[in-house]
Amino acid sequence: MAAYCMVLSKSDYMLYLRHPAWLWLKKHAKHLLPPVDAALQARFDEGHEFEPYAESLFPGVVRLGFSDFSSYQALPDETLRTWQNGANVVAQGRYEDGQITCISDVVSRNGDGFVLTEIKSGTSAKPEHTFDLAFQRVVLEAAGFPITRCEVAHVNREYVRDGAIDPAQLVAITDITEAVEEQLESTRARIDHALSVAASGTMPDPAPERARLNSYDEWLTIREALDPPLADNSIHRLPFMSADKATKLIETGITEIGQIEDASILGKSTRRYLSALAQGGRRVDKVRLDRFLGDIVYPVHYFDYETSQSLLPPWDGTRPYQQVPFQYSLHIQHEPGGEIEHREYLHRDGSNPMPALLERLREDVGDTGSVLVWYEGFEKARNNEMVAAFPEYAAFLDDLNERVIDLMKPFADETITDPAFKGSASIKAVLPVLVPELTYSDLGIQEGGSASRLWKEVTLTNPEAAEREKVYADLVEYCTLDTWAMVAIHKTLLAM
Numbered sequence: 001m002a003a004y005c006m007v008l009s010k011s012d013y014m015l016y017l018r019h020p021a022w023l024w025l026k027k028h029a030k031h032l033l034p035p036v037d038a039a040l041q042a043r044f045d046e047g048h049e050f051e052p053y054a055e056s057l058f059p060g061v062v063r064l065g066f067s068d069f070s071s072y073q074a075l076p077d078e079t080l081r082t083w084q085n086g087a088n089v090v091a092q093g094r095y096e097d098g099q100i101t102c103i104s105d106v107v108s109r110n111g112d113g114f115v116l117t118e119i120k121s122g123t124s125a126k127p128e129h130t131f132d133l134a135f136q137r138v139v140l141e142a143a144g145f146p147i148t149r150c151e152v153a154h155v156n157r158e159y160v161r162d163g164a165i166d167p168a169q170l171v172a173i174t175d176i177t178e179a180v181e182e183q184l185e186s187t188r189a190r191i192d193h194a195l196s197v198a199a200s201g202t203m204p205d206p207a208p209e210r211a212r213l214n215s216y217d218e219w220l221t222i223r224e225a226l227d228p229p230l231a232d233n234s235i236h237r238l239p240f241m242s243a244d245k246a247t248k249l250i251e252t253g254i255t256e257i258g259q260i261e262d263a264s265i266l267g268k269s270t271r272r273y274l275s276a277l278a279q280g281g282r283r284v285d286k287v288r289l290d291r292f293l294g295d296i297v298y299p300v301h302y303f304d305y306e307t308s309q310s311l312l313p314p315w316d317g318t319r320p321y322q323q324v325p326f327q328y329s330l331h332i333q334h335e336p337g338g339e340i341e342h343r344e345y346l347h348r349d350g351s352n353p354m355p356a357l358l359e360r361l362r363e364d365v366g367d368t369g370s371v372l373v374w375y376e377g378f379e380k381a382r383n384n385e386m387v388a389a390f391p392e393y394a395a396f397l398d399d400l401n402e403r404v405i406d407l408m409k410p411f412a413d414e415t416i417t418d419p420a421f422k423g424s425a426s427i428k429a430v431l432p433v434l435v436p437e438l439t440y441s442d443l444g445i446q447e448g449g450s451a452s453r454l455w456k457e458v459t460l461t462n463p464e465a466a467e468r469e470k471v472y473a474d475l476v477e478y479c480t481l482d483t484w485a486m487v488a489i490h491k492t493l494l495a496m
Contacts, residue, residue, distance in 0.1 A: 008195055010102040013135045014128070016194040020204040027198045042453050046311040047121035051091075051105070053167040053312075054119045054153040058089040058108055065092035065103075076101070097142035099195055104136050106153070113148035116140065117173070121311055123321065125152040125174040133176065134183035138191065150180040155320045161313040170312075170320070233257050239422040240269040272414060273423030282418040284496050289415050293493060296405055299369035302331040302486040305382055306479050308452045314460055315352035317389045325382050326353040326455055329479040330364055331487050340487060346476060350460050354386055358393050367399065372486055374427045376406035407486050410493070427485055435488040440481060444474030451478055 016023040025032050036044075055061050062082055066072040072094070079093035089108040094101060106117040118133055120126075133150045140147055156172040197204055230236050233256045235249050248265055249255075263271045276283070307323040318324060326347045333340045343364040347353030365371065373379045383397040410416050411425040420433040428447070431438055440446045445454060455475060458468040465471075 006099055006195065006199055008100050008191060008198060010132065010135055010139075012198070013191065013194055014132060016190070016197065017128075017131055019206070020194070020197045021206040023194060023197050024200065024203045028201075028203070039449050039453060043121070047119075050121050050155065050311055051119050053165065054117075054171045055091050055106060056167045057153070057171055057173075058091070058106055058117075060087075061089040061091050061106065061108075062087045063091040064094075066094075075103070095136075095140050095143040095145065097139055100135075100139050100142070100191060102136045102139045104140065107140070107145065110148050113146040114140070115149045115151065116147050117151050117153050119153045121155060123155045123157040125154060125176050130176055130179045130183055131187070133180045134187040135191070137180055138184065138187055148177075149175060150177045151175045155311060157320050159313070160319055161316050163316065165312060231256075235260070238266070238270050239273050239424065240267050242267075245270075269423040269425075271423075272417065272425075273419065273421070275414070276417040276419045276421065276423070279417065279419075282416070282420075285415045286496070288413075289410055289493065289496060292410050292415065295370075296372070296490075297368075297370045298336060299332055299334040299366070300490070301365055301369055301371045301403075302333075302483040302490070303365070303371050303373050303379065304329050304479060304482040304486075305379055306448065306451045306455070306475065307382060308456045308460075310456065310460075314350075318352070322385065323378075323382060324352075324354060325357055325386070326459075327451075327475060327479055328357065328361060329476075329483040330361075331483045333487070342480065342483075344476060344480065346472060346479075348459065348472060350463060354390065358386060358390060358396075362393070362396050365400065369403065370405050371400060371403045372405050372407045372490065374406070374408045374482075374486060376404050376408075380404060407489060416493075416496075427482070427489075430489065431485050434492045435485070438481070438485055438488055440478070443478050443481065444470070445478040451475055 012023055012026065015026055022033070055063065064075060064078060064082065066075050075094035076096050079090060079095065082090055082093065089106065091106050092103055093107060094103045096102075104116060105119040106115075108115045108117065116133060116136055118129060118136070120129060129152050133152070137147045137150060152174050153171050154174065156170060159166075159169045235241065235246060235255055235257055238257060245266060249260070254260055257274070257277075260266075260274065263274050266274070305325040306327040307325050309321045309323050311320050313320055313322065315324075328345050330343045331340050332343065345357050345360045345364075347357060380401050383401050387394045387397050406412075408425050408427070411421065411430055418433055421429050424430075428440065445451050454471045458465045458471045
């Protein structure tokens with residue numbers, strides 16, 4: 001077991017880069033690492049669905065891989081035999097040299113050397129991919145596979161599906177050889193340190209300034225599990241804190257919230273929280289609020305989309321990761337203090353939901369009155385995308401966008417501030433403060449990411465799922481609360 005712990009895989013190394021303590025915990029106290037949640041697992045699954053499209057760009061590829069620990073152990077020998085038997089391209093082969101090992105997505109012959117291709121489900125080559133490929137290159141070259149080029153095969157977000165998915169259009173390749181070469185020397189040094197961390201009987205200092213690649217939130221979770229809870233006045237308690245900002249504050253001797261005199265180093269949301277905290281309670285700029293409320297014209301339409309996105313575009317005319325509306329909720333108040341009616345749409349089959357949704361929406365929302373949303377950039381962007389796909393609705397959607405008013409605005413621009421918002425202007429932060437009797441906590445679906453994932457699961461992936469109707473009922477309840485929350489918040493603002 002000790003010998004196994006001393007082996008450093010690519011995933012181990014990337015964990016080390018996030019924070020050395022992460023690697024130590026994986027080797028010595030794995031139960032303390034945050035589990036993979038359903039949303040993250042769904043992203044992993046989509047990434048696996050993308051791999052065959054990228055691999056198909058390499059004629060003659062031999063795909064290896066493993067199914068259990070025994071086949072994982074045997075994979076290096078199988079990989080070498082595959083090359084010795086004349087393969088020109090190998091996918092999911094495992095390479096090792098001493099204590100370091102990696103499984104590489106695609107390795108292909110290139111003259112006297114080899115090309116290393118990493119398949120990523122994002123839409124561009126990112127800085128962390130350089131670290132990933134640098135580690136692999138160190139392993140492969142030590143194992144006798146000289147690398148002449150390093151590249152990332154990723155999703156082409158501009159691809160628009162027209163018929164069967166075209167791998168040559170779906171997949172884009174970015175050469176990052178130069179960036180990888182610049183990392184090789186430091187990668188070798190980090191590998192040595194990572195091996196010493198893995199072999200140590202003591203966890204490295206879990207200070208956030210040792211964190212890399214935006215692991216601050218996870219660091220805080222582990223920090224709370226290992227040590228006594230942080231003091232309420234610790235800078236680490238500031239909302240929207242990052243490892244980088246925490247480090248800069250610590251370097252200047254600031255460890256407590258009350259010590260911060262210059263907040264310019266902090267993000268906008270954190271500054272908003274500190275400003276509200278300094279005021280000692282809620283503050284309302286009545287002049288600005290009345291001006292905002294005065295722009296709202298009846299009948300008022302409280303409106304919200306739910307959307308689904310997929311790496312592989314499910315329908316003609318859609319792009320990878322396009323946010324496709326499949327549901328909306330609409331509360332309508334025709335006059336001040338008047339009755340409120342509710343209308344809704346939820347798409348319940350595997351066809352493209354946009355045409356039917358647009359037809360119903362045009363009937364439901366009419367052509368007069370303000371349309372209140374929360375974070376107008378989202379709804380307007382969806383409308384603009386649907387204009388491009390369905391130009392026959394252009395006049396309707398353009399007019400709809402002209403009628404939109406963002407109910408988030410008085411919270412985002414600090415017309416209304418309250419320390420209880422924790423610096424956030426999201427409806428999930430504002431609602432429990434202004435209207436505590438309304439809550440998402442007892443709903444079957446409590447946030448938009450779950451709504452998107454679950455709709456896709458029971459509508460596109462597994463339409464025969466036993467829980468299908470339960471999911472649809474939960475979706476209606478969740479989306480309805482989103483717009484009813486806006487009704488309640490608007491009413492509260494009118495009373496201020």
